[in-house]
Amino acid sequence: MKPPVFDYEQPTSLRAALESLSRNTGTFKLLAGGYSLLPLLNARTISPECIIDISRIGELRYVTEEAGTIRIGALATHDQVMNNSAVIRECPIVFEAYKHVGNHTIRNRGTLCGSLCFNDPTAEMPLIMSLLGATFVVRSSWGSRTLSANDFFKGPFTNSLMPNEMLVEVRIPRQPAGHGHSFIEISQRYGDRGLAAAGCMLTLKYGVVSDVRIGFRNLGEGLGRVRAVEAELENKAVNAAAIDAASTAARQSVRPEADMHADAEYRRDVAATLTKRVIETALMRAGQTSHVPSFSGRLS
Amino acid sequence: MKERDIQVTVNGRNAKKRIEARMLLSDFIRHELGLTGTHVGCENGVCGACTILVDGTAVRSCCTLAVQTEGCHIETIESLGRVNKLSPLQQAFWEKHGLQCGFCTPGMLMIMTELLRQNPNPDRAQIRERLNDNLCRCTGYEDIISSVERAVELMRAERGVQ
Known part of the structure; x- marks a missing residue:
């Protein structure tokens, strides 16, 4: 099908875009890359009265690093973020997860911030930004506010933006030196929508893990980081029993729904297995870029 | 407006x-x-x-x-090319049976055109990874991968590289 008729605006500065948001009283949508919006328009799932095309606002197309903080502008494409040297160096989990985000053609035009706003439950980046402790800079013509991932993301396909607000930047703080990371997603075929995904970041010092961050995607509404799973490892000596306990906690914490691809019980099993794998992989990688002795050997 | x-x-x-x-x-x-x-x-x-x-x-x-x-x-x-003068990529799809019904072919040729500009010597794994972007319901993909490999050969010959 074809998109319904709509008014079209193409502001070329952030200021003009924010004014446009304040002025519009009807239904409207922001258009950046378009790979989530256009399919919905084509299927007429949504029929906004106005499309505000922000893709020409060059001032928002950046990925920069300043004093350890990585700043990603609203129009930075997935490809730009994925291949940014500071991102690869400082938070390698982003690159690892990006291998599962859409495909090359999608990443050419799709934007990180667009994907975060859309908040598809199978999308990888909302989880990754939660794990990294990223903050979300939101602006309107009235002012700006900065939200944590927890405050920004709501249920599936929803976020906490007010109608006159726009996500203008995501900030990733400096990550612990020598942290270990792992992201694993399973799907029916590589590149398909993810059935379930898990991510883990942790720091390992003298056999004790700290700053443990573990979260899931598509395993239940509103799940980002899951404290109950993290608590099984935080400030504890790593051993097989601790990892098993985290894995059990994951099975109990997730609330997956059944669909045509997999039932809920299978997905709970997957959550338990992925938890084990992401922890083991993160442990093996921990300390590899610093002087902290690295953990090697399998714990199960 | x-x-x-x-x-x-x-x-x-x-x-x-x-x-x-x-x-x-x-x-x-x-x-x-x-x-x-x-x-x-x-x-x-x-x-x-x-x-x-x-x-x-x-x-x-x-x-x-x-x-x-x-x-x-x-x-x-x-x-890309004309019926009587195919581009190397089109020639390779012709030689290696990189298409059957041909419906997906324009898209296949365009993603591979981009790939070959970015990386003139992709290996089979890199071609497969890029092929992940597009669907073909006829060929089972193997012939498409072989076609791109053949295109790499043809383009290397065209540039005078052994």
């Missing part, structure tokens, strides 16, 4: 039209410019049949509004 004037360069030629803002880039190319080589499959961003190059990067034209490409340089399948 529901309508807009746009000016783009398509396969080296200037095109200027007044169009509805809601017009998809795929429809603009096919219906307004008469370039029907670009195929429309799912109109959902899944199949990749409509892939074209905008300013050198692969884009799904069914999930892009034509008005978004104002001032851009667009390349479609028609820019």
Whole structure:
């Protein structure tokens, strides 16, 4: 099908875009890359009265690093973020997860911030930004506010933006030196929508893990980081029993729904297995870029 | 405004039209410019049949509004070769049976055109990874991969590289 008729605006500065948001009283949508919006328009799932095309606002197309903080502008494409040297160096989990985000053609035009706003439950980046402790800079013509991932993301396909607000930047703080990371997603075929995904970041010092961050995607509404799973490892000596306990906690914490691809019980099993794998992989990688002795050997 | 004037360069030629803002880039190319080589499959961003190059990067034209490409340089399948003078990539698809029904082929050729510009010597794994972008329901993909490998050979020979 074809998109319904709509008014079209193409502001070329952030200021003009924010004014446009304040002025519009009807239904409207922001258009950046378009790979989530256009399919919905084509299927007429949504029929906004106005499309505000922000893709020409060059001032928002950046990925920069300043004093350890990585700043990603609203129009930075997935490809730009994925291949940014500071991102690869400082938070390698982003690159690892990006291998599962859409495909090359999608990443050419799709934007990180667009994907975060859309908040598809199978999308990888909302989880990754939660794990990294990223903050979300939101602006309107009235002012700006900065939200944590927890405050920004709501249920599936929803976020906490007010109608006159726009996500203008995501900030990733400096990550612990020598942290270990792992992201694993399973799907029916590589590149398909993810059935379930898990991510883990942790720091390992003298056999004790700290700053443990573990979260899931598509395993239940509103799940980002899951404290109950993290608590099984935080400030504890790593051993097989601790990892098993985290894995059990994951099975109990997730609330997956059944669909045509997999039932809920299978997905709970997957959550338990992925938890084990992401922890083991993160442990093996921990300390590899610093002087902290690295953990090697399998714990199960 | 529901309508807009746009000016783009398509396969080296200037095109200027007044169009509805809601017009998809795929429809603009096919219906307004008469370039029907670009195929429309799912109109959902899944199949990749409509892939074209905008300013050198692969884009799904069914999930892009034509008005978004104002001032851009667009390349479609028609820019590659002619029936009596196929481009190396087209020649390779011909030789290695990289197509059966041919519906996905324009998209396949365009994503591989982008790949070969970025990386003139991709290995089989890199070709497979890029092939992940597009669907083919006939070939089982193996012949497409072999076709791209053959295209690499043909292009190396053309450049005089052994």
